[in-house]
Amino acid sequence: MPAIHALPDQLINQIAAGEVIERPAAALKELLENSIDAGATEIDIALARGGVKLIRVADNGGGIEREDLQLAVARHATSKLATASDLEGIATLGFRGEALASIASVARVSLTSRSRDKAHAWRIEVDAGEVGMPQPAALASGTTVTVNELFFNTPARRKFLRTDATEYGHCEEAFRRIALAQPDVAFTFQHNGSVRFRLLAQGRRARVDALLGSEFAAQAAHVDEHGAGLSIAGWAVRPAHATTARDAQYFFVNGRFVRDRILAHALREAYRDVLHQDRQPAYALWLAIEARQVDVNVHPTKTEVRFRESGAIHQFVRRAIQKSLADTAAEQPAVSAAEKLGVAAARIPPWTSPTGAQRSFAPLVEQTTIGLGAGEPSTF
Numbered sequence: 080m081p082a083i084h085a086l087p088d089q090l091i092n093q094i095a096a097g098e099v100i101e102r103p104a105a106a107l108k109e110l111l112e113n114s115i116d117a118g119a120t121e122i123d124i125a126l127a128r129g130g131v132k133l134i135r136v137a138d139n140g141g142g143i144e145r146e147d148l149q150l151a152v153a154r155h156a157t158s159k160l161a162t163a164s165d166l167e168g169i170a171t172l173g174f175r176g177e178a179l180a181s182i183a184s185v186a187r188v189s190l191t192s193r194s195r196d197k198a199h200a201w202r203i204e205v206d207a208g209e210v211g212m213p214q215p216a217a218l219a220s221g222t223t224v225t226v227n228e229l230f231f232n233t234p235a236r237r238k239f240l241r242t243d244a245t246e247y248g249h250c251e252e253a254f255r256r257i258a259l260a261q262p263d264v265a266f267t268f269q270h271n272g273s274v275r276f277r278l279l280a281q282g283r284r285a286r287v288d289a290l291l292g293s294e295f296a297a298q299a300a301h302v303d304e305h306g307a308g309l310s311i312a313g314w315a316v317r318p319a320h321a322t323t324a325r326d327a328q329y330f331f332v333n334g335r336f337v338r339d340r341i342l343a344h345a346l347r348e349a350y351r352d353v354l355h356q357d358r359q360p361a362y363a364l365w366l367a368i369e370a371r372q373v374d375v376n377v378h379p380t381k382t383e384v385r386f387r388e389s390g391a392i393h394q395f396v397r398r399a400i401q402k403s404l405a406d407t408a409a410e411q412p413a414v415s416a417a418e419k420l421g422v423a424a425a426r427i428p429p430w431t432s433p434t435g436a437q438r439s440f441a442p443l444v445e446q447t448t449i450g451l452g453a454g455e456p457s458t459f
Contacts, residue, residue, distance in 0.1 A: 100181050102240060103130025103229055104249035105380070109178035110224050111257045114138035115264065115334075116171045119221060120280060124254065125269045129246030130229065131237075137223040142194040148203040148213045151190060154180040170370045172335055172381075179224075184208040185236065186229045192222040207232045251275070255290055256336040259329055259363060262286035287314065287363050291327060295361070300406065302364060304399035308372065309392070311399050313364035318350065318404070321358035329363045332373060337384050342366075345393045349400035366396070 100106050107130060114122050117140025127133035143151055154177055182188060183205035193200035200218035204211045230237035240246055247270055254276070258266050262283050268276040278289055287296050299314035316327075330342050350360045374385040386392045 100178075100185065100229075102249060103134060103246050104253040106130070106178075106182050106186075106226060106229060107134055107136070107250050108253045108257065109182070110134065110136040110226075111254070112172035113178065113224075114140055114222070115257070115261055117141045117222065119264060121265045123267045123269075126247065126250055127271055129243035129270075130250045131240060131243065131246055132228065134226040134229070134250075135223065137221065139221040142197070142200075142220065142222055143190075143192040144194055144197070145201040145213050148190060148192065148201060149210055152179045152183050152188065152203065152205050152210055169375050170333070182226055182229075183210075185233050186231065187227040189225040189227075190222070191216045191218050191225075193218045193220055195220065256329065259286060259290055260331045260334050260336055260365075283313065283363075283365070291363065295327065295363070299362070300400075300403040302399055302403045304395070304402065306395050309366065309368040309395065311364060311366045311396060314362065315346075315349075315364065315400050315403060316361040318353040318355070318358070318360075321350075321354055321360055323357055323359060324361075325359050327361035327363075328359070331365045332375075332384055333367060333370065334365075335375065335384075336382060338382050339384055339386075341386060341389045341393050342396060345396040346400060348393075349397045349404065353404060362400075366392075368392075 100109070103126070107124070107126075111122065111124070114136060117138060119138035119140035121139045123135075123137045125133065125135040179188070179190070184207065187207070188205045189202060190205070191200055191202040200216045201213045202216035203213050230240070250270075251268075254266070254268055258264075258276070258278060262285070263280050265280045266276060266278045267274065268278075276289075278286065281289075284296060295316070296314045298320040299316045301313075302315055303312045304310065330337055330339070330346075332339075332342075346360055346362065354360065368386075372387050374387075375381055377383045377385050
């Protein structure tokens with residue numbers, strides 16, 4: 080049996096990349112979270128070949144000091160945590176200090192940044208984990224990270240990637256989640272030189288209309304409930320407009336997209352007596368809770384959370400959704416049994432899912448295209 084030995088740093092980073100960066104969409108998510116944590120109000124995204132060839136994220140955030148550039152691409156180096164107690168109340172999207180090091184170990188990365196109080200920008204380049212020295216660069220403000228040839232040095236990993244179109248679809252969904260979670264941030268999103276989304280900083284309703292279609296909120300119950308130390312707001316689609324698809328289920332906790340069993344079960348319970356057959360609810364909901372009441376350090380992708388008082392959270396969410404659905408049901412005219420079964424479904428206007436497919440009880444009609452306009456800013 081071979082003797083136990085310490086692994087070299089480069090191999091450690093590649094192992095970490097396997098946990099955090101499994102495809103271009105994961106790298107894009109990590110870079111966007113870094114931009115938001117840096118206080119960016121405008122973020123420009125450019126992809127090529129589904130993110131495999133190129134991922135570039137440019138923001139107007141606070142920037143990185145010259146002397147910190149090499150630390151920025153080092154593993155377990157971050158400005159977001161200082162002590163173990165900080166893990167008990169994480170208020171940022173990123174916190175482990177692994178993302179840039181993991182990406183840089185399996186790609187060619189260029190990091191250019193200019194702090195707000197500095198006259199010049201600096202750039203550092205990393206090639207498969209080999210870190211260069213900071214060099215002077217030109218940049219108006221903020222930080223620009225360019226990732227070229229993801230997994231170029233790990234062919235076994237790269238061959239498991241899907242087609243460019245499939246990888247782009249995952250990147251678009253990662254972008255959609257971040258953009259919905261952060262409606263006060265402006266985004267431009269390009270793929271292969273074509274602008275796919277241009278979103279102004281706006282309220283939640285305008286952002287939902289831009290990314291999920293104006294029919295979504297129009298066919299949904301408005302949720303707005305407050306409790307002790309927590310609140311929930313957003314939209315939950317009325318039962319009559321529910322579909323069999325699960326492609327419009329967005330739940331955010333403190334600005335972070337999550338998939339949580341407690342929250343998912345609370346929503347199923349809220350809809351249990353009003354959904355028919357195999358219909359699935361659609362929703363875009365924002366839960367705000369004290370940072371110390373939720374643990375986000377559960378999974379490498381940070382999409383799973385653990386609540387300190389999970390039973391109370393379950394009850395709060397379930398009752399909030401049930402109340403909103405009941406309030407809107409009281410405002411709607413009575414629906415016949417035939418309509419509930421879909422016999423008269425032609426009267427129900429279709430909702431266009433984020434993927435562009437028409438979703439309703441009625442037969443499919445010609446696919447519509449989601450508009451890229453941001454709409455008027457909302458005060459919600």
